[in-house]
Amino acid sequence: MNPDVRLKRSPFFYVGDKFKLIAEIRKHFPEKINTFVEPFLGGGSVFLNVDAKHYVLNDIDENVIALHKFLTSQASKEKALVTRIKDLVEQYNLSCSVFENVVPIELKKKWPKTYYAEFNRKGYGLLKSDYNTSKKKDLLVLFLLLIYGFNRMLRFNRKGEFNIPVGNVDFNQNVLKALQDYFVTAREKEVSFSAQDFKKFLTSQKFSKNDFVYVDPPYLISASEYNKLWNEELDGELMQILDRLNDKGIRFALSNISAYNGRKNEKLISWMKKYNVYPIKSNYISYHNNTKKEITEVLITNY
Ligand SMILES: C[S@@+](CC[C@H](N)C(=O)[O-])C[C@H]1O[C@@H](n2cnc3c(N)ncnc32)[C@H](O)[C@@H]1O
Structure with a gap:
């Protein structure tokens, strides 16, 4: 392995991932x-x-694999996917520093440590209930629930409903970069998945x-x-x-x-x-x- 090649971060930001090691x-x-x-x-x-x-x-974990498969399938449609993300972020009024949907200064002053969670709580709750009640599951929505969720985890209750609360996180430049890097690998390499x-x-x-x-x-x-x-x-x-x-x-x-x-x-x-x-x-x-x-x-x- 060439040690000089920049390391890629996974867009899952998985708890316990091997990125640092x-x-x-x-x-x-x-x-x-x-x-x-x-x-x-x-x-x-x-x-x-x-x-x-x-x-x-x-x-x-079938959900993890479903998301990998979904992201791989989007690798050749990167622009369209980013547009869909932008639309969803606007529709649910989620913070998104890459698209300039930023948290107002008053909220930052009021909640200096948790303003992302405060700003996103309502929209995240709506996104989650729309996902849980939808018949046909949209994996991009699941990906956004992961990105804006607590500890960036995927967890479902016995009824199969996604049940992670909002996290104190943003869709920032690091998330976009991680997605773009993932797409590069998915376009260039022959990858297969199973659960x-x-x-x-x-x-x-x-x-x-x-x-x-x-x-x-x-x-x-x-x-x-x-x-x-x-x-x-x-x-x-x-x-x-x-x-x-x-x-x-x-x-x-x-x-x-x-x-x-x-x-x-x-x-x-x-x-x-x-x-x-x-x-x-x-x-x-x-x-x-x-x-x-x-x-x-x-x-x-x-x-
Ligand atoms: C330590 S994590 C892997 C982290 C990964 N190296 C990374 O960098 O993101 C262990 C993984 O094993 C999976 N796992 C647990 N039990 C398993 C099993 N019996 N067969 C296959 N995978 C399993 C979990 O879902 C979890 O994703």
Whole structure:
């Protein structure tokens, strides 16, 4: 990887994404990758910053994958999409510093720290209820709900309704740039997506020699929204599948944490001994209380 190439931020601004660590992590990636395979895609910060011929990408979260597919489908219609965003932002009166729909100074004085949330609350509420009651779901609306939502998360209740409250955020230049960068990758690269459990996904892949699997699962001993989907059994199954890839000569790299705030992932610590382990300087912020945690983040490779 050329270290001088500017890093791309994913337009998902995914909680726990690898954006801040990707420069360090990809130093350990292979030089030549034919197909880049990612079973735990999340927002896609990694594939966006890795050179490969093809990308085969997967996440169990169907909504995340639906948004990736939607954004990819818009890559050749960038201008029309930006116009639609502008129209929606105006229609719902959402703050948008790129299109000059800015928060009035009086509101900034009254709510110096939360003026975006104050300004957007009403429009966001309307956008959300229109989305939840619509028969045909507009994925651009879902994308805007993500962008203006709290912690930029996608979460649905049992009835399937999107239920994230407004965030204290804006559609700013960074969001537009991230979208434009995503479109460049989607136009230039051959990318395919699926929404499967990692076991099904990895065991059904037809690998060839220069393929490379990057694995960034939920971390067993840390706390984040998608960790609800994870447990010791799945952690163990993932290690077994990686061993099988190793037996077949397929290269992989696994991100994980071996210790977190006094807790240790003993099974991982013992498993990783047979591979190469690189410490990664982590700046992980707790999703629960924004405090920095004592953690040991590692990248484990078999090549
Ligand atoms: C640590 S995040 C990946 C973040 C990603 N590297 C990024 O930079 O945005 C882990 C992801 O695994 C997904 N996931 C959780 N359980 C899964 C499973 N059983 N199979 C596939 N994906 C799963 C979650 O939906 C989440 O997006």
